[in-house]
Amino acid sequence: MPSPDSTPRLQLRQISKRYPGCLANDAIDLSIAPGEIHALLGENGAGKSTLMKIIYGVTHADTGEMLWQGQRVNIRNPAQARQLGIGMVFQHFSLFETLSVAQNIALAMGAKAGTPKQLEPKIRQVSRRYGMALEPERLVHSLSIGERQRVEIIRCLMQDIRLLILDEPTSVLTPQEADELFITLRRLAAEGCSILFISHKLAEVRALCHSATVLRGGRVAGHCVPAECSDQQLAQMMVGEAAALIGEYPKVSGGAAYLQVNGLSWHNPDPFGCSLSDINLQVRSGEIVGIAGVAGNGQDELLALLSGEQTLPRDGATTIRFAGQAVADLRPDARRQLGLAFVPAERLGHGAVPELSLADNALLTAFQQGLVSNGLIQRSKVETLAQTIIQRFGVKTPGTHAAARSLSGGNLQKFILGREILQQPKLLIAAHPTWGVDVGAAATIHRALIALRDAGAAILVISEDLDELFQISDRLGALCAGRLSPLQNTTNTLLSDVGGWMAGHINHTHSSATA
Numbered sequence: 001m002p003s004p005d006s007t008p009r010l011q012l013r014q015i016s017k018r019y020p021g022c023l024a025n026d027a028i029d030l031s032i033a034p035g036e037i038h039a040l041l042g043e044n045g046a047g048k049s050t051l052m053k054i055i056y057g058v059t060h061a062d063t064g065e066m067l068w069q070g071q072r073v074n075i076r077n078p079a080q081a082r083q084l085g086i087g088m089v090f091q092h093f094s095l096f097e098t099l100s101v102a103q104n105i106a107l108a109m110g111a112k113a114g115t116p117k118q119l120e121p122k123i124r125q126v127s128r129r130y131g132m133a134l135e136p137e138r139l140v141h142s143l144s145i146g147e148r149q150r151v152e153i154i155r156c157l158m159q160d161i162r163l164l165i166l167d168e169p170t171s172v173l174t175p176q177e178a179d180e181l182f183i184t185l186r187r188l189a190a191e192g193c194s195i196l197f198i199s200h201k202l203a204e205v206r207a208l209c210h211s212a213t214v215l216r217g218g219r220v221a222g223h224c225v226p227a228e229c230s231d232q233q234l235a236q237m238m239v240g241e242a243a244a245l246i247g248e249y250p251k252v253s254g255g256a257a258y259l260q261v262n263g264l265s266w267h268n269p270d271p272f273g274c275s276l277s278d279i280n281l282q283v284r285s286g287e288i289v290g291i292a293g294v295a296g297n298g299q300d301e302l303l304a305l306l307s308g309e310q311t312l313p314r315d316g317a318t319t320i321r322f323a324g325q326a327v328a329d330l331r332p333d334a335r336r337q338l339g340l341a342f343v344p345a346e347r348l349g350h351g352a353v354p355e356l357s358l359a360d361n362a363l364l365t366a367f368q369q370g371l372v373s374n375g376l377i378q379r380s381k382v383e384t385l386a387q388t389i390i391q392r393f394g395v396k397t398p399g400t401h402a403a404a405r406s407l408s409g410g411n412l413q414k415f416i417l418g419r420e421i422l423q424q425p426k427l428l429i430a431a432h433p434t435w436g437v438d439v440g441a442a443a444t445i446h447r448a449l450i451a452l453r454d455a456g457a458a459i460l461v462i463s464e465d466l467d468e469l470f471q472i473s474d475r476l477g478a479l480c481a482g483r484l485s486p487l488q489n490t491t492n493t494l495l496s497d498v499g500g501w502m503a504g505h506i507n508h509t510h511s512s513a514t515a
Contacts, residue, residue: 007070009034009194010055010163015064017050021398024050025061026218032163037185037195039205039226041238042215043438044410045396048198051215052165055196056088057081082108085162089152089169095140102136105155119158127154129184135272142272144296157184164188165196168409168435170204182208200438202231214238239440249450251474251491254287258427258458259306260321264328266305266312274298276305276482283427283458288449289487290473291462292498298482299431299462300345306429306460307342308332322427336368339426343417343433345462347409351416354405358397359386361404362419369423385422393418394444410437414444421448427458434468446472466498480504 012030016023025047032038042048053059055066057075066073068084075081081088095104102116102123113119120136127134132150140148149169156164164185170178185195185208199205205212206226214221214237222237229237264279276298283289293299304310305320308331312319317326322338332342342365344350352361362385363371371381386400393414397407404412417433433449434442449472453459463469469476470490477487478501485501 006033008032008067009036009069010196011067011070012051012055013065013067015051015054015061015066017047017054017059017061023218025054027064028215028218028220030213030220032194032196034162034194035189035192036211037189037197037209039209039212040196040198040215041202041205041212041234042221043239043440044408046215046238046438047218048215049167049408052088052167052196052198055081055163056086056165082159085160086165087156087159087161087163088165088167089149089156090167093148093152095148095151097141098139100137100139101134101143101151104140104151105136105158108155109159122158123154126158132181138272142270144300147296149295153181161193163194163196165198167198168200169197170199170201178204200442202226202234202439205234206231235439238438249446249472251489252287252453254284254458254474255456256285257282258285258323259283259460260324261306262319262321264305264319266301266310268301274301274482276301279484281477281484281487283460285426285458286453286456287474288453288459288461288472290469290476290490291460291479291484292464292466292469292476293462293479293502295464297479297502299479301482302479303342303344303429303431303462307340307344308335333368336365341365341420341423341425341428343420343428343430345431345435347412347416348405352404352412355403357401357403358390358395358407358415359383359400361415362386362389362400366419366423385419389415389418389422392422393448394441409435410441413437414441417445417448421452424455425452425457427460428452429460429462431462432465433461433463434465435463442468466495469498470495478502478506480506 008031010032012028015025015028017025028051040048050059054061057077057080066075100116102120105123106113106116106119123134123136127150132154134150134154140151153169170181189195197209206229209226212224212226216238224237226234259282261279261281264276266276268275274297279302311331312328314329317329320328322340325338327335327338348354353364359382363377363382366385371378371385383400389395390397390400395411395415397411407415417430420428434445437445449459461469461473473490475487476490476493476498477485478498480502481504483506485506
């Protein structure tokens with residue numbers, strides 16, 4: 001624990017920031033000492049992201065002052081923040097997709113650090129050291145969500161930083177990778193680097209952080225030492241009432257198989273992508289099947305083939321069936337007509353169009369639900385649907401006219417999931433449904449998934465959050481190198497079993513029977 005007598009590395013005094021219709025930060029005080037790992041907690045929309053952007057120079061406070069190592073500063077932009085020694089890993093990525101990993105890192109570090117080619121050996125060295133393997137020459141658009149997160153983290157760790165801001169850094173890491181990251185963060189803190197850590201995983205906050213500041217409604221709701229608090233106490237500080245946040249859901253066996261995948265193999269033409277090999281999978285009506293796996297092991301490819309974004313030739317159409325009907329050659333709209341709903345891993349740009357209003361984003365996938373008549377959009381029905389999603393799922397937003405990009409990550413996730421659930425699908429496929437959302441939003445999403453399951457829908461959840469999968473799944477499996485483990489009843493499965501499957505220790509001789 002850092003000495004309380006040292007001059008704060010960073011000090012915020014009465015920081016306030018107002019947006020139209022929203023006071024995002026209201027007179028916030030915050031102090032971080034050298035070598036301190038300080039957690040910033042709060043619900044989605046509590047003001048955490050706005051405060052981080054002020055520190056990093058992305059946006060500017062309306063009132064208040066910032067002191068860096070005892071000296072007042074006015075950080076005008078991220079470049080100035082980096083010059084001071086402030087690095088930040090954003091929850092939503094800030095990478096150029098058409099450039100390579102090395103080119104992205106070189107851009108952030110500046111010309112003095114060397115050319116992308118010169119940086120490649122150091123990128124390999126640093127990424128291996130922190131347990132987040134990366135190939136520097138790969139183009140970012142070919143990376144999975146988890147691999148892109150690794151680029152963001154490594155890009156910061158390669159710079160000479162004195163304050164590292166991490167916004168949900170473990171959202172796409174396995175427990176083992178998160179443990180390795182924590183070892184690195186503790187080493188950095190021991191060397192004097194300050195760390196501002198944002199996470200909704202309360203157990204890791206308690207294990208890692210020296211102290212915590214809790215925001216609620218844009219204001220400081222309190223301070224605490226996380227190690228001295230329970231998850232329930234931290235949740236209660238964040239949302240006011242934590243009684244319904246930690247849910248235990250009964251396991252069920254389901255009915256007839258709705259989604260059937262038989263012998264699905266697919267060669268990925270991308271040399272850096274993952275090919276699928278002999279995937280056998282059944283998801284029954286009235287059950288939730290969870291699939292775990294380290295990012296980049298075929299999750300994106302399987303999602304694309306199931307959603308229809310990647311189709312197969314007609315002679316391979318029978319490898320994927322909905323209620324017995326061959327669909328592998330059908331496009332997404334045809335599969336939606338058969339009852340499919342889909343929540344992709346990437347919210348902005350894939351799950352929602354950033355610039356469009358929430359009402360228009362509701363229309364994008366729900367247009368087949370009576371929202372279009374004789375080629376004309378029924379605006380009143382679209383508005384009603386958007387408003388229903390906002391109310392039913394507790395989406396914090398000024399209204400249906402708000403652009404998707406204006407929502408916090410958790411609120412946008414609730415809107416996207418609500419949009420799909422309210423279409424009453426027969427099959428819901430959801431990727432990382434609670435990635436980066438707070439405990440209250442995660443509980444809302446979990447209850448909605450369980451309610452949909454109990455209404456008879458077949459649900460497939462692909463996630464890297466093992467706690468979540470064990471909590472809501474009736475059966476579990478894992479992907480490794482494009483191969484799927486047998487599916488086992490969650491009640492008969494150990495965490496070590498799933499960890500072994502994720503590492504490739506898979507007995508495929510039983511896959512047909514257990515699927």
